[in-house]
Amino acid sequence: MYSPASESAAAAPASPEVDAAEPGAPAEVIREAESTTRQRVLQLVVEEGPISAAALGDQLQLTAAAVRRHLDAMTEQGILEVKNVTTRRRGAGRPSRRYVVSQRGQRTMGDDYLGLVKTALGLLEEGPAAPEAEISAAAGLAREYFSDFERRWEPELSAIEDLDARTERLSELFNEAGFAGFTRLVGRDNPLLAMQSTQLCQGHCPIREIAAAHPVFCEEETDVISRLLDVDVRRLSTQAAGAHVCTTHVPVGREKLAAEQRARAAASAEAELQISAADGATHRSRKVSGGRKRIVISPRQQERLS
Template sequence: MKNVGEARETPTGAPQEELATGERSTRNRVARSILDHGPSTVAELAGRLRLTQAAVRRHLDALVADDVVEAREQRVYGARTRGRPAKVFALTDCGRDAFDQSYDALAVDALRWIARQEGGEQAVAAFARARIADQAKAYRSAVESAAPDERTEALARALSADGYAAAARSAPLPQQGEQLCQHHCPVAHVAEQFPQLCEAETEFFAELLGTHVQRLATIAHGDGVCTTFIPAASKKPPPPEFSNATRNASASKAGRNPA
């Protein structure tokens, strides 16, 4: 990751270069924690990084000033509790760019070219499916080797190895299922213009886990985290290969915010 932000004040008598380096290092840790865990409160960041809340606020102020993070109200899924939603800090597009997202312009140009050829949007969708199929071997191996109730977690670990900073967690009502949360998307800027990438990924998750899944949110469409709901009934073994069999599973709205 590129260094984000600069030290703004140097206490009198302290070595300026050393303090600036320490400030940047801690600031990078704050930004990285938000990347790995999604939009976070000051208290959550302080707990994870073992810093005081005052120190976290100071670094967040600098990151906000540098357009690396932004403050927003915490999104609540399901019934709201009383009181105002907590303020959370999320990475901006500029902040995500600092984590070595590259070749976006080239990828968009290539997909636009494909869309103009015979087949148009269907050709883009076919490319998206072929792309995820090329990545399928490692994901399938991870899921197949896991116990039925640990498959979502196994998939999250495999996705994290590819840079998606993924995690599995219980849904708001645990008896209903789980949520697969991807806190980073290396192709988010491209997916903004070509949602077929998100749709193909969702189709693949459904096929791999052997159940209907539902994409609740995506980074490409302005959410802090890509969130996929996986119902508790997901106990079937994954199918032997990625095919057309389950492409109707939630594909119609995958990668798009629900209405």
């Protein structure tokens, strides 16, 4: 299974000399340095792919030659694959080489078929489903598989009010569970709040082959994400459908805008209640002070009365 240990290595300060061992250094030190750097390169390809060697070098503060050595090695091993991308800026020139994790690389990061088999066996031991439960075997297995994550994560996530913070924490939980979770912020410089969002990404799918055969697994996972974040989400891509990363759109800006509108509506309603209460009090005081009616009599009427 994918291990988040490489993430902590990627977070450590990078040095241009990290990939080069000291002259005369022991072979074990050289191998450890190579392994650590390669893990950091792989982690960035998982999170940022398709990504170029130049971009990797900039982020890791390594020379282009050092980065390409690791990329070439992992490409030869079948862990990475190259995608040639032609951009408008490059025009009709040579396409840019971008790297993504291959299907074989996904397998080397680990699968969770053992956990899935255990879940399936548990359902079989419970006996056949009730006649009224008209769901397929795959749908029932998917629901049971992801419900375990939901039960474990829901108490912690429900205590986080801010949607941005809740989404970030969910990505960390996915990462710890072997899904290589991370987030990307989208449209944060857009003046329109409703256009701002977060992409919840999973660079690895431990059950991608089963999900490819049974898309209901992706559907159930999306429903679980929606319930855990307490917001409607939209799936943009899945590895089961051929993408290099699973991406879920979280409408953070739209939810913040809706919350602001609800707050303004509540404040306006409260202000109207206060105004109505004040008007009612003034009206009551006028009735009390003006309860006796004043009668005006003309001089001729006074003569008649006298």
